[in-house]
Amino acid sequence: MPEQNPAETPHDPTGDDAAWADLVRRLEEDDPTADRPADPAEPLAPPTPTPVDPGVFRMHPALVGPRDYEVDDTDDGEFVPEDPPPLGFGNPLLVLAWCGATGAPIVLLLAAMFLRRSPTPLWIGLIAVFLLSVGFLMWKLPRHRADNGDDGARI
Template sequence: MTNPFHEPAESGDSDDSVWEDLVRRLEADPTDPRSPATPGSPTPENPGTPGAPDASSVPAPRPVDPQLFRMHPALTGPRDYEAPEDTDDGEFIPEVPPALGSGNPLLNLAWVCAAGAPIALVLLTIFWRRAPAPLWVGLVAIAVAAAIFLFARLPRHRHDGDDGARV
């Protein structure tokens, strides 16, 4: 016989029979009169505790409204997202970029000087170590002046409506 109070099994009890009884009680429907009684539930042999409501006086559970389990629209999560119907085919077509030589010629010259002068200094170091000092100083001055010019042309304020998505 199984232990109704879930105490440890005695030496004569079989663990398999205790386990089978536990599974049988858990799978049983509590509203079914043929299901085995759980310990402490009122039966003809055990009328229950005095002062406890009778099983016939307990109201039947009300049906649950499924709307209770729907989330408020403000409390939705990432799995509740539904993608809107997309009218385009999703293909991105970028604008045709302007030619490299177009634009402000002074700005183009500054970029060439800012990148070309350090490259020229590296090439002078490798191939012509005895180059005249004014050439070395001139290349450093050109690189620094071009960098200062480019930094001076950077925008100082953000434009309204610019989200930074375009370079």
């Protein structure tokens, strides 16, 4: 069966008009404002509000968002952070490991750019310092998550 091109089929404008008139007729039957006054100058009466059950707007507890909470009036709203520890009292091994993990690649880059004929033990030593430093830092990572009852507000 040969297919017809939609552009080649004749268009019947009377069929469109009949379908449009039918659509308008059906919409006017369902239109609540269809019984309005005949005089357009006469104002329409406001619709009477239907009572709404407030329970309709209550959400399921799993769908509660970040702004759906009750405000606690006992909190004064003032957050006072605790004093940070002094700067000079860190673990010296951690500080040394961080210096090796960040400093060795920088020295390797500078040596590659400016010291083209640097000795091989320097390259091997800097690579070893970097690998040992990164290994020590990974070894010092916590093995499990500490749950100390903190709500995550502090860093």
